[in-house]
Amino acid sequence: MSDTWGLAGGDAIAPGLTAVRPVGGGDVYEAWLAFDDRLYAPVVVKIVRPGHVDRDASRSGLVREVEMLSRLSHPGIARLFSYDDEGPRPYLVLENVDGPDLSTLIATHGYLPLHQLLPLGLELCSALHYLRQQDVCHLDLKPSNVIMGAPARLIDFSVAMDAKQAADLTDPVGSDEYMAPEQCRPGELGTVGHASDMWAFGATMFRAAAGFRAYDRERRWAQLDQAPFGLPHVVPPAVADLILDCLAPRAEHRPEPHEVAERLEPLLANLPRAHLSGFRIKL
Template identity: 30%
Template sequence: MNGSARTGTHAPSGWTPWGLQGGSSGSQDLPTLSVGGPSESRPLEKGLFAERYVLRRVIGSGGMGTVYQAWDELCGQSVALKVLEATGPRNPGAQERFRREAKLARRISHPNVARVFELGSAQGRSFLTMEYVEGEDLRTLLAREGSLSAVRAARLAVEVCAGLEAAHHASVAHRDLKPANVLVERGGRVVLTDFGIARALEDSPEEGLTRIHGLVGTPQYMAPEQLTEGKVDGRTDLYAVGLLLYEMLVGQPAFAQSTSLKAAFERMGAPPPDPRDRREVPAELAQVVRGCLAVSPAERPANARAVTRTLEAWLTGERV
């Protein structure tokens, strides 16, 4: 997660730090797989936290904790403050995952990735602060507008890929890219968040969170190799890019019925869905979707930059 650098106009249905999905007000997000049950969440009272942050409002909550909009009195700016709630024997790895989130997220410095500022503890709770983004997540945008124009969808996908390129360059795979984790700022900037189940690409499978904490991710947006082998690299995130682009072009998820793990496994044997089967879509963009959704990672684009080049060539009218 690059935390929940959440939005100014939308309160998300749940906080999805390292594969946990909690419920709160607002539209419900898809479930995220996790190991271990949630613990009781004790929201902080309004006031000064950690002798620095003035709490404004809750902007997300879940089984592992709560995200607040807060005012940083030291720096004089709004931040998203994530407070870890779930600790103890029911969630023995909570502190480890919380620190890992901050460590991996801080590797990435790019306008299309929410920045993490501080990791600390106060009042017996661990917390981190990150960039506060004024806008809404892509899930909310699509729920309101339905399908987007081909040009707008391509431009948003270019910025998603730019953020992923920076993450992959820093040797970090997101592993849970979905509309709820893509923020669209009021000015149009796209910001990737929630690197909470991200894994350092140099980790061996035995060292990564996949083996230690079980299968994590959102079934509807998981790549085949995540489901079958737990293997993750940059091309795993490109699979999710294909799903995002499909959803933006069509207005509906590519695998609308694959919200359960069983359904996700069942659709693995099917050919990559073509958005043109459901809506008139430029052939070049449909080809990008199908390429990203190849079952074998070897058949997908080599990296996020390759997807960006194809999309930019189409946007500028160059030959792809």
């Protein structure tokens, strides 16, 4: 039997929150697009799955995410509106961003053209720079955690933590294919920190630029002993070099978010300007 609340469109998630349709989730949460009567607007509700309600780790994870999001305020991070961590169906209510996640967009349409790829990189760097200033490490940046709104939004802070907590990690944290080497083997291969998010940024941008992942999916943590695949020729050398710099095995060799942004901005400025075809009127 699947670990779900068995909700359907029109059901009440909680007083004032009406389910519309499922929008994904993971092992601990199910996620729903819902209508919030208080806000009188659509929202996303993350609900702790029934099998996790009585698990202290799952409830404390929800509280940790609430506390983290309550500290953050940035255009590139989905906002927290409300939560209930004590009721029979613990949940949190998040901003609904109008757009697909990056993973779905790539699966549907393939790699992103430069006029989408470069702004995405700048927007993610903006959010990562802000998190660095707040001394927060996301630790799970990946295409499915990027919603392609205007601007793109970073979501899912369920494993995010302060930099000091990240540096003290002794066990792996993150999603296998988007984990920096030091996240796979904390201590042995370096200290987990802000540079770990830049590695995940590089892996995310690689997939967006190429349409495929940077490393072999069939082996866990192939990034520990395999060089990244080559990027397609449609990716300009300056963009490819930047992405590969972020995938440097050693944390100290990776650029910081503002350095990446400074390299992306002139590339975006030099893209051909779009114009309407057809006749022109001389004034």
